[in-house]
Amino acid sequence: xxxxxxxxxxxxxxxxxxxxxxxxxxxxxxxxxxxxxxxxxxxxxxxxxxxxxxxxxxxxxxxxxxxxxxxxxxxxxxxxxxxxxxxxxxxxxxxxxxxxxxxxxxxxxxxxxxxxxxxxxxxxxxxxxxxxxxxxxxxxxxxxxxxxxxxxxxxxxxxxxxxxxxxxxxxxxxxxxxxxxxxxxxxxxxxxxxxxxxxxxxxxxxxxxxxxxxxxxxxxxxxxxxxxxxxxxxxxxxxxxxxxxxxxxxxxxxxxxxxxxxxxxxxxxxxxxxxxxxxxxxxxxxxxxxxxxxxxxxxxxxxxxxxxxxxxxxxxxxxxxxxxxxxxxxxxxxxxxxxxxxxxxxxxxxxxxxxxxxxxxxxxxxxxxxxxxxxxxxxxxxxxxxxxxxxxxxxxxxxxxxxxxxxxxxxxxxxxxxxxxxxxxxxxxxxxxxxxxxxxxxxxxxxxxxxxxxxxxxxxxxxxxxxxxxxxxxxxxxxxx
Amino acid sequence: xxxxxxxxxxxxxxxxxxxxxxxxxxxxxxxxxxxxxxxxxxxxxxxxxxxxxxxxxxxxxxxxxxxxxxxxxxxxxxxxxxxxxxxxxxxxxxx
Numbered sequence: 260x261x262x263x264x265x266x267x268x269x270x271x272x273x274x275x276x277x278x279x280x281x282x283x284x285x286x287x288x289x290x291x292x293x294x295x296x297x298x299x300x301x302x303x304x305x306x307x308x309x310x311x312x313x314x315x316x317x318x319x320x321x322x323x324x325x326x327x328x329x330x331x332x333x334x335x336x337x338x339x340x341x342x343x344x345x346x347x348x349x350x351x352x353x354x355x356x357x358x359x360x361x362x363x364x365x366x367x368x369x370x371x372x373x374x375x376x377x378x379x380x381x382x383x384x385x386x387x388x389x390x391x392x393x394x395x396x397x398x399x400x401x402x403x404x405x406x407x408x409x410x411x412x413x414x415x416x417x418x419x420x421x422x423x424x425x426x427x428x429x430x431x432x433x434x435x436x437x438x439x440x441x442x443x444x445x446x447x448x449x450x451x452x453x454x455x456x457x458x459x460x461x462x463x464x465x466x467x468x469x470x471x472x473x474x475x476x477x478x479x480x481x482x483x484x485x486x487x488x489x490x491x492x493x494x495x496x497x498x499x500x501x502x503x504x505x506x507x508x509x510x511x512x513x514x515x516x517x518x519x520x521x522x523x524x525x526x527x528x529x530x531x532x533x534x535x536x537x538x539x540x541x542x543x544x545x546x547x548x549x550x551x552x553x554x555x556x557x558x559x560x561x562x563x564x565x566x567x568x569x570x571x572x573x574x575x576x577x578x579x580x581x582x583x584x585x586x587x588x589x590x591x592x593x594x595x596x597x598x599x600x601x602x603x604x605x606x607x608x609x610x611x612x613x614x615x616x617x618x619x620x621x622x623x624x625x626x627x628x629x630x631x632x633x634x635x636x637x638x639x640x641x642x643x644x645x646x647x648x649x650x651x652x653x654x655x656x657x658x659x660x661x662x663x664x665x666x667x668x669x670x671x672x673x674x675x676x677x678x679x680x681x682x683x684x685x686x687x688x689x690x691x692x693x694x695x696x697x698x699x700x701x702x703x704x705x706x707x708x709x710x711x712x713x714x715x716x717x718x719x720x721x722x723x724x725x726x727x728x729x730x731x732x733x734x735x736x737x738x739x740x
Numbered sequence: 741x742x743x744x745x746x747x748x749x750x751x752x753x754x755x756x757x758x759x760x761x762x763x764x765x766x767x768x769x770x771x772x773x774x775x776x777x778x779x780x781x782x783x784x785x786x787x788x789x790x791x792x793x794x795x796x797x798x799x800x801x802x803x804x805x806x807x808x809x810x811x812x813x814x815x816x817x818x819x820x821x822x823x824x825x826x827x828x829x830x831x832x833x834x835x
Contacts, residue, residue: 483802589830611742
């Protein structure tokens with residue numbers, strides 16, 4: 260069994276196609292592994308019952324997958340980590356999941372997440388926090404914390420998540436795996452429960468860059484049900500680049516400060532040297548508006564969320580409370596009891612930013628900053644192929660460490676938000692280990708590479724070459740007590 | 741930065757009922773966040789086009805053809821209080 264689980268999703272796929280691996284045996288091994296979840300990472304698992312019938316595959320030929328609980332799955336509970344959707348069984352399946360099923364990937368289960376994808380630690384789930392497999396006293400990152408934890412913790416070969424401001428890349432970094440946020444529009448958002456519609460994007464969380472490429476190839480494409488989806492022209496092939504010669508990597512001058520953890524900084528600098536060893540060139544680029552990314556993001560995302568979450572009103576689906584009063588009382592009681600503190604905070608923030616008299620000063624201004632940030636990247640890509648940064652300013656922090664200070668939690672997204680606002684693809688790959696500030700066993704550090712819109716193939720090729728060069732092979736439990 | 745009255749007003753707009761403790765907390769937390777966000781208020785962005793969407797798509801059209809939609813009973817299956825093939829909700833007017 261252990262041997263089966265050691266295969267990457269790509270290796271397993273190739274072995275199944277070649278007839279060297281029995282798909283049912285492989286899937287059964289993963290179901291057994293998933294059943295041993297001690298990380299609170301799964302909210303639902305397929306145990307072969309009636310419930311999973313509507314999302315069963317006809318023929319397994321792709322590794323089974325864990326799906327963030329934000330994707331609708333017909334007949335299978337879909338909560339988005341919220342009390343307000345407890346027990347909800349959607350009447351339809353999201354396009355991303357449908358494509359996985361059509362490709363022959365059985366769904367192992369639905370993974371825990373920050374409520375409505377709002378959070379950077381997974382502590383905002385109504386169903387309790389996910390624990391980091393490297394250190395169960397620490398967060399796995401968020402909002403796709405469950406999807407990152409199952410891959411790193413050996414509870415799934417791969418997973419999908421969503422990224423609005425870093426929600427795939429940051430948990431991938433905290434858990435020592437690969438996380439890719441594709442270009443906005445690469446993958447359909449149909450059936451992906453909306454948080455901030457102009458930013459939300461589905462993407463892979465995997466052990467390797469090759470697995471991410473395989474998964475992106477399955478998921479990408481135009482979907483008539485999402486008119487903002489365009490797909491990736493020419494599709495995605497498996498990366499095979501061996502070096503980085505002829506490629507230029509830009510380090511933003513503004514992000515080279517010393518206001519993040521020294522351990523993260525050391526791994527980042529080491530990785531830049533590795534890029535040079537592989538024949539790549541390091542250059543300095545300027546992203547002057549990126550320092551305003553967090554401010555713009557925390558206006559735009561909550562504004563869109565306040566509008567998107569207006570649909571949870573206790574009428575058509577989900578929870579209803581206070582039904583004995585009048586309509587307004589029912590709305591207010593349902594929403595006050597159904598939403599958790601972070602969701603309420605963001606709805607308040609977004610409603611305020613969109614309210615009469617403040618719209619121009621906040622939302623209007625933030626949209627202009629967004630233009631500036633996108634222009635900064637366009638300018639940078641005129642001189643370099645990629646922009647690189649650490650994925651997060653620290654390694655995984657402790658459970659409860661930042662819950663009393665929402666602003667410090669938001670600042671965790673400093674390196675990932677600018678790419679989201681610009682709509683460009685970015686990948687986080689594990690680059691090394693570092694001690695947390697204040698000491699303790701070493702934890703993974705992510706290295707972020709961003710590319711121009713729809714340049715996923717080039718991004719995956721470069722990430723693959725760098726991944727081979729780094730040779731990161733640490734796993735949770737290696738000398739970490 | 742943000743006053744108690746504004747918090748109560750915004751909560752009404754958002755159809756949220758906040759407890760006394762939540763109001764207190766919201767005043768402090770929203771003020772802190774807005775103080776950070778206000779940094780962009782002072783930027784000179786005169787003449788910069790706002791970005792509402794990053795994909796350059798306009799007027800995405802499809803043929804106007806009838807297609808099957810969710811059957812009524814399926815659409816109503818998750819409703820808290822379906823009745824006579826419709827969604828039932830409390831009266832907007834207090835009794």
